[in-house]
Amino acid sequence: MASQETVGFVGTGLMGHGIAANILKGGYPLRVIAHRSRTQVEDLVGRGAVEAKTLAEMGAACSVVFLCVPASPQVEATIHGLLEGLKPGSVVVDCSTSDPVSTVAMAELLASEGMHMADTPLGGTPVQAEAGELSAMVGADAETFARIEPVIATWAKTIRHLGPVGDGHKMKLLNNFLSLGYAAIYSEALALGAKAGISPQTFDSVIRGSRMDCGFYQTFMGWIIEGNREAHKFTLTNAFKDLRYVENMANSAGVANPLGNATKNSFAEALAAGGSGAEDYVPHLVGFVGGRNGVKLEP
Numbered sequence: 241m242a243s244q245e246t247v248g249f250v251g252t253g254l255m256g257h258g259i260a261a262n263i264l265k266g267g268y269p270l271r272v273i274a275h276r277s278r279t280q281v282e283d284l285v286g287r288g289a290v291e292a293k294t295l296a297e298m299g300a301a302c303s304v305v306f307l308c309v310p311a312s313p314q315v316e317a318t319i320h321g322l323l324e325g326l327k328p329g330s331v332v333v334d335c336s337t338s339d340p341v342s343t344v345a346m347a348e349l350l351a352s353e354g355m356h357m358a359d360t361p362l363g364g365t366p367v368q369a370e371a372g373e374l375s376a377m378v379g380a381d382a383e384t385f386a387r388i389e390p391v392i393a394t395w396a397k398t399i400r401h402l403g404p405v406g407d408g409h410k411m412k413l414l415n416n417f418l419s420l421g422y423a424a425i426y427s428e429a430l431a432l433g434a435k436a437g438i439s440p441q442t443f444d445s446v447i448r449g450s451r452m453d454c455g456f457y458q459t460f461m462g463w464i465i466e467g468n469r470e471a472h473k474f475t476l477t478n479a480f481k482d483l484r485y486v487e488n489m490a491n492s493a494g495v496a497n498p499l500g501n502a503t504k505n506s507f508a509e510a511l512a513a514g515g516s517g518a519e520d521y522v523p524h525l526v527g528f529v530g531g532r533n534g535v536k537l538e539p
Contacts, residue, residue, distance in 0.1 A: 261283075268391060316342060428506075
């Protein structure tokens with residue numbers, strides 16, 4: 241049996257829908273709210289969720305509210321909306337990839353009203369979200385973590401409590417710095433290879449299964465090798481946003497981050513060259529890097 245927490249969920253998109261669906265499967269009463277699309281909300285309502293018409297209404301009805309929205313500005317706006325209804329003792333759990341500086345500021349705002357916050361960014365894909373097999377990197381005090389852990393366990397296969405509020409988002413940004421750094425390196429290597437006479441297929445025949453292979457490599461290569469547009473559904477726009485947050489974190493810590501800046505600029509140039517963001521995913525960086533170097537790289 242689930243605890244008596246009543247759960248709200250804001251942001252039922254690619255990742256959020258699966259998380260929300262698994263919270264329902266776990267036996268928790270769930271309230272959802274529509275934003276850009278009603279499709280996911282209507283599906284969740286069909287599974288037993290209740291639709292809230294406003295954030296204030298959701299806040300008044302829920303003891304724990306999960307957020308899975310694009311970035312810190314949306315997190316901040318959502319929290320301000322929820323505050324019109326949230327009761328003292330409520331918990332806001334941010335599953336977005338957010339700026340840790342903003343996260344700590346929002347936690348302080350909620351604490352001033354007698355509420356709590358945790359940052360619980362995600363590791364994994366939309367497929368893993370639907371399967372309840374994501375990883376969660378949690379920043380929260382020990383009491384709040386103990387309270388929300390059973391809810392997180394409905395959708396996460398791996399849960400790591402890293403420390404206080406903000407630590408989850410810091411670790412997520414480090415994780416994304418690594419993965420998006422891979423994307424930039426793979427793209428440049430494929431462009432260099434193509435220019436030098438090594439096709440993506442030849443490149444892949446050597447790297448796949450070697451020590452240089454990894455899960456990220458396999459989904460990243462799904463587009464250029466297999467033509468699978470859906471293999472790695474993470475937009476160029478979100479990647480660029482995350483790398484700007486990495487830069488902010490480095491600036492705040494007083495750390496030189498030249499490789500982070502180079503990676504960020506790779507995505508910035510792709511978007512400036514016509515990457516739509518909403519339609520183009522991270523593996524499409526290959527095409528933009530190739531284009532800058534006079535080679536056509538596509539499936």
